[in-house]
Amino acid sequence: MYESIAVALNRTLADEMQRDSSVFLLGEDIGTLGGAYQVTRGLLQEFGSARVRDTPCSEIAIIGLSIGAAVAGMRPVAELQFADFVFCAMDQVVNQAAKLHMMFGGQASVPMVIRAPQGATGRAAQHSQSVEAYFMHTPGLKVVLPSDPYNARGLLASAIRDDNPVLFLEHKLLYGSTSAGGKAKSATGSLTTLRPAPEEEYTIPLGLAELRREGKDVTVVATQYMLHLSLRIADQLAEEGISLEVIDPRTPAPLDMETISRSVVKTGRLVVVTEDVLTCGFASEVVARVAESCHISLKAPPQRVATLDTPIPFAPESERFVLPSEDKIVAAVRRTLLAPVVV
Amino acid sequence: MELRQEERDLYVAMYRRMVLIRAFEDKLYFLFLNTVMPGTMHQYNGQEAVAVGLCSALRQTDYITSTHRGHGHTLAKGADLNGAMAEMFAKDTGLCRGMGGSMHIADFRVGMLGANGIVGGGLPIAAGAALAAQMRGADQVAVAFMGEAAANEGSFHESLNVAAVWKLPVIFVVENNLYGYSVRFSDAFPTEHIATRACAYGIAGEIVDGQDLLAVYEASVKAVSRARAGGGPSLIECKTYRYKGHARFDPAAYRPKEEEEAWKNRDPIKLWAAKLVESGLASEEELKSIHAGVRKEVDAAVEFATKSPPPAPDLCLSLIFARTAEEAND
Numbered sequence: 001m002y003e004s005i006a007v008a009l010n011r012t013l014a015d016e017m018q019r020d021s022s023v024f025l026l027g028e029d030i031g032t033l034g035g036a037y038q039v040t041r042g043l044l045q046e047f048g049s050a051r052v053r054d055t056p057c058s059e060i061a062i063i064g065l066s067i068g069a070a071v072a073g074m075r076p077v078a079e080l081q082f083a084d085f086v087f088c089a090m091d092q093v094v095n096q097a098a099k100l101h102m103m104f105g106g107q108a109s110v111p112m113v114i115r116a117p118q119g120a121t122g123r124a125a126q127h128s129q130s131v132e133a134y135f136m137h138t139p140g141l142k143v144v145l146p147s148d149p150y151n152a153r154g155l156l157a158s159a160i161r162d163d164n165p166v167l168f169l170e171h172k173l174l175y176g177s178t179s180a181g182g183k184a185k186s187a188t189g190s191l192t193t194l195r196p197a198p199e200e201e202y203t204i205p206l207g208l209a210e211l212r213r214e215g216k217d218v219t220v221v222a223t224q225y226m227l228h229l230s231l232r233i234a235d236q237l238a239e240e241g242i243s244l245e246v247i248d249p250r251t252p253a254p255l256d257m258e259t260i261s262r263s264v265v266k267t268g269r270l271v272v273v274t275e276d277v278l279t280c281g282f283a284s285e286v287v288a289r290v291a292e293s294c295h296i297s298l299k300a301p302p303q304r305v306a307t308l309d310t311p312i313p314f315a316p317e318s319e320r321f322v323l324p325s326e327d328k329i330v331a332a333v334r335r336t337l338l339a340p341v342v343v
Numbered sequence: 344m345e346l347r348q349e350e351r352d353l354y355v356a357m358y359r360r361m362v363l364i365r366a367f368e369d370k371l372y373f374l375f376l377n378t379v380m381p382g383t384m385h386q387y388n389g390q391e392a393v394a395v396g397l398c399s400a401l402r403q404t405d406y407i408t409s410t411h412r413g414h415g416h417t418l419a420k421g422a423d424l425n426g427a428m429a430e431m432f433a434k435d436t437g438l439c440r441g442m443g444g445s446m447h448i449a450d451f452r453v454g455m456l457g458a459n460g461i462v463g464g465g466l467p468i469a470a471g472a473a474l475a476a477q478m479r480g481a482d483q484v485a486v487a488f489m490g491e492a493a494a495n496e497g498s499f500h501e502s503l504n505v506a507a508v509w510k511l512p513v514i515f516v517v518e519n520n521l522y523g524y525s526v527r528f529s530d531a532f533p534t535e536h537i538a539t540r541a542c543a544y545g546i547a548g549e550i551v552d553g554q555d556l557l558a559v560y561e562a563s564v565k566a567v568s569r570a571r572a573g574g575g576p577s578l579i580e581c582k583t584y585r586y587k588g589h590a591r592f593d594p595a596a597y598r599p600k601e602e603e604e605a606w607k608n609r610d611p612i613k614l615w616a617a618k619l620v621e622s623g624l625a626s627e628e629e630l631k632s633i634h635a636g637v638r639k640e641v642d643a644a645v646e647f648a649t650k651s652p653p654p655a656p657d658l659c660l661s662l663i664f665a666r667t668a669e670e671a672n673d
């Protein structure tokens with residue numbers, strides 16, 4: 001079993017490279033250093049410098065070359081050292097990768113994966129963002145948010161085999177790896193809901209949410225680290241007799257609304273928890289879709305729990321203040337239960 | 344540079360290609376003025392020797408990326424004329440099924456990896472195609488065409504740098520037509536030439552008279568052989584001029600008329616015709632018949648395009664994502 005996301009991703013990259021000679025890796029510090037979060041550790045030795053390529057500090061080139069290689073028959077897996085750096089290459093991601101297939105009438109496909117770590121870990125405004133909403137907003141891209149080693153392995157295999165550009169955004173606190181420079185800040189030691197990945201190969205289809213906990217009172221849709229916080233408070237609230245149904249959407253694009261809607265129809269109450277900022281975020285989209293399609297089932301206004309609309313501040317007290325927390329999730333759950341039921 | 348008797352067929356074919364591009368665009372302009380054609384377009388008139396000189400040094404399996412001014416590159420690389428015309432007309436039979444139009448035309452069957460509406464957008468894509476060729480051990484090369492304005496985009500620096508470090512088989516071709524839309528070269532560049540930037544990346548740089556087909560061709564052959572032999576990228580700057588405005592509705596009032604006239608006196612097609620006739624490699628009658636043949640071909644393409652059906656309005660929805668092989672087997 002692979003016990004951490006970092007190792008699960010590492011072995012999946014290796015398996016896919018064994019399986020398909022067109023798969024190769026490129027990015028900053030992924031070779032000799034093994035990646036800032038050690039996801040590509042040892043792969044340079046295993047596969048050589050032609051297939052594990054340390055690049056110059058050039059995000060436009062990393063993404064642009066990946067696109068060119070992809071349309072010419074390769075399957076590049078690019079690593080951006082931090083998800084925040086994707087904005088340096090926004091033209092290549094949004095104007096090029098996402099659009100070429102349709103713009104050229106289906107002549108070209110762009111089978112590539114962009115891996116990048118995201119989430120707040122004390123690194124302040126430019127190394128802390130969760131960026132999924134920017135790419136959910138761009139037709140032509142798929143977006144994956146792995147939450148544990150089991151999902152990470154199956155989803156990465158699918159992402160690499162997919163014929164479309166996929167943003168694969170990994171949460172820093174969930175890697176379970178040490179950073180190249182020493183001990184990385186990690187939440188894995190305190191979580192009991194991270195499932196290890198089996199060593200045999202498997203895929204998890206993109207576009208399929210996962211019901212992580214069955215319940216009857218409130219549906220909680222939560223991504224990545226927030227999923228684990230939500231599962232933890234579900235245990236606590238169960239002691240009070242409040243039953244949470246917890247769903248991991250896994251891929252914001254394509255978004256599996258069927259699983260979410262089915263649950264909301266059952267519970268009548270919805271809380272969506274993400275680490276992205278509130279406005280126009282993943283939570284906003286889920287709430288909008290539920291309001292459009294399931295409003296008759298709703299017993300209370302849906303709640304969004306997200307990072308406050310602010311750049312992530314450095315001071316630990318301030319970072320804690322703006323991020324979602326277990327207390328904020330519990331409060332949101334209680335708000336849905338306090339609301340008067342109008343039938 | 345001397346013309347060589349044994350290259351006669353190639354020379355005449357290059358002449359034909361330039362005439363085809365000119366005729367294609369003159370026809371488009373006429374159709375636009377008659378509001379038969381939708382959208383906008385950026386014309387290539389005056390720069391034909393660059394696309395034809397370069398692409399004549401390539402094989403069909405080589406790659407090019409193009410720009411918003413991409414008709415010339417598309418036809419020079421050998422794209423299907425009917426498909427190209429139908430794409431201008433936004434028809435289902437167009438190269439991109441009417442989803443791309445003038446600014447996003449592509450023909451992957453001949454290695455034409457797409458025009459690009461974003462200045463500099465195609466540069467790293469060409470480098471990536473070159474990387475794919477290098478990794479496969481194929482001897483294909485890639486060419487990134489760009490206007491001079493692209494040399495001030497970040498993608499220019501990042502692409503040339505990494506291509507040089509990795510010795511990628513890619514040729515960066517700057518078509519310096521002196522204006523980025525309305526901004527004069529000297530107001531956007533601190534130096535007289537762009538090719539001198541090659542020094543910064545330790546690659547070969549060459550300045551070429553872009554109106555002289557043979558000069559472009561010979562520089563291209565040199566750069567392509569270098570790339571195929573593993574010698575890495577090159578930067579070629581072709582000094583040229585666009586006869587028309589930046590785009591369809593631009594009268595180019597920012598340019599001195601005398602300047603336009605001076606450049607039009609060095610028209611690449613006329614210069615090449617004179618050379619072929621002077622050297623006795625082709626007669627004026629032969630060249631005239633080429634013009635007549637090309638006009639017929641273009642008219643036939645217009646007929647094909649106008650008779651073709653438009654795409655179904657919802658075709659776009661089925662083209663947002665490629666179907667992955669494993670899904671297609673379901």
